[in-house]
Amino acid sequence: MKPRSPKSPKDLFKALLSKKRFPRAVLVLCEDYIRRDRIAASVAKKVASECGGAAPSIIRIKAEELTAEKLRSFAEESMTLSLFSSARVYLIERIDNLKAMYHPSLLSLFSSPPSDAVFVCLGTKLPKNTKLYKFFAEQNLSLEIPHLEGYSLQRWIAKECSRHGLAISRSCLTEFSSLVQRAAEADGVPPADMAASFVSKLALYCEDGKVSKDDLLAIVPELIVPNEFELLDAIANGDEFLSEKIISALFHVGVNPFLLLSLIAKSIEKEMVIKYLSEKGYTPGEIRKSLRMTQWQFSKNEARAKCRSIKYIVESMKDILKADMDLKGRSLSDENIFSLLSSRLQQKTL
Structure with a gap:
């Protein structure tokens, strides 16, 4: 019978x-x-506590680099550790x-009798x-x-700020979260990684330990104001005057041109995917989930895709x-x- 599982990954890990x-x-x-x-x-910390506090050896290896020979070596090493040997934690990255x-050799290794070796398979x-x-x-x-x-x-950003000894107000946290989501989408980086990078910079920048909107502006000025998404809407609506106004304002605050171009390209790319999947009969909810977009982001892109x-x-x-080549050619x-x-x-659009 399958063991009963805790309700969440967090509860399972604690267990x-x-x-x-x-x-x-x-x-x-x-x-x-x-x-x-x-x-x-x-x-690794848990394994150390099991071994009297001695830090275990950490062995990192990428899954695509695993061979039959390396798997045999892992099996021998994990089963021959003595009482005087350091415990080992094998981190198998990109398991996907x-x-x-x-797969069979790795499963056989995992099913071996317990020893002072632990395998952590990491992937997306x-x-x-x-x-x-x-x-x-x-x-x-x-x-x-x-x-x-x-x-x-x-909530994760708030905890990350606390982890670095930073205090952040609710309104500033909302602004920060929006900034992270926009930057993550533009760079193709997971939100948590983007947030962690920004928070570490803020920890060095904020001398009093309190995060303000001015601090956010100082860390990533091109991502705060004006809003690049307003430019996408202005273009979609055929509002040339507003588009010019936003472009001028963006470059006035030092927008990164390649980041802005990437945002426009990815927005149009998402519109194409939404349009294609819609025609294939997928529901809006299924499409949004597959693209990992917030409801606000999806609604914007879906409206443009229909046109x-x-x-x-x-x-x-x-x-x-062509714009990319022009930017590089100056x-x-x-x-x-x-x-x-x-x-x-x-x-x-006309």
């Missing part, structure tokens, strides 16, 4: 840490590096890249129909950490590529390049 001995192997699936790494550190041919996702996933799921050894957005992201044709999207991407000023791009995109 595993409370055991007299940590399990031989555990699976950690999480989109961001920061939370995966902290879970691995907690496992492990070749299927090595793993198909549920694989033997590897089923092995961990059936024994309640799979920690599937949820995506952060909205309130959950705000687009595939031809428009293809031609728009060509214009974006044939015009950055502001003029975006003015021309905005004009071309609006002409296609």
